[in-house]
Amino acid sequence: MTVKEMAQTLELKIFAGEEGLEKEIDGGYTSDLLSDVMGYADAGYVWVTLQTHKNVMAIASLKELAAVVLVKGFEPDEDTMELARQEQIPILGTTEQAFEISGRLYQLLHP
C-alpha cells in the first residue's frame, strides 16, 4: 500500500511532503519518544506521534520512514513542514488519538 492510498482510506490531512505520497508502506510505529523510534522503527514505516517539531522529520529522514502521522489535530511547525518538503517525506494529520489511528492503520496493513 502507498502512503497516498493510506491517506485516502484513513482520511488524513496532508500538511507537506506530497512528493513522497507514492512511497510504499512496510509497517507502522507509534511512539512519542524519539530514541524509541530511532532504535526500533524501520525503513518504510509510518510513524504515528504527537510530536510536531523539526527533529521528527530529521529522524524520519535518517530512518527512511514512509510518512509521519500527527494525532489529535496537532499541526507541524513551519520548519517541520519545510524539512518534510526537502526530504520528500509526507507529514499527515488526523483528529483521532494515537490508539484509534494506529488500530485502523494496523487493520489496513494486516487485512
Add this chain to the structure above:
Amino acid sequence: MDLTFQIQGGDFTSAGAASSQVRRTLKELGVDASVIKRVVVALYEAEVNIVAHAYKGEIMAQISPERVFLKLTDEGPGIPDIEKAMTPGYSTASQEVREMGFGAGMGLPNISRNADVFNIHSVPDRGTTVEITIQIS
C-alpha cells in the same frame, strides 16, 4: 575518509545534521544498508547527547573499507556515574528536552546495541568522550 563536525550545545534545530551527512557519505561509498542503519542510530544518539547535555562538541567520523570509527568529544558537565547513565530509562535531561520526546534514557542503550565496540570516558565538569566502532566487513 575523515569527516569532522562541530556541534553546538542546545541547538536542537541542527540536531542530526552530522548523522545525515555521514549517512549520505556511506551511501555514496556503497556501504551495506544494514551497516548504515546501525551507524545512523548510534551516531544520532551520540550527536543528540552533545546537543542535549554539553556546551559544545566535535564529531570525527573515520571511514575505511573495514570499519566506521566515530569519536565524539564534548566540553560539558560530564557523566559522574556512567554505569547509571547506561541503565535503560535513566536520564538527566531537562523537562524541556523531555517534552520534545528526547531524554527517555534510551540513547546510550541504543548506541551500545548498534556498536561493535563502544567506549565512553567522562570527567565530571570537563566533558565526555564517546568512541564507537562498527565493522563493515
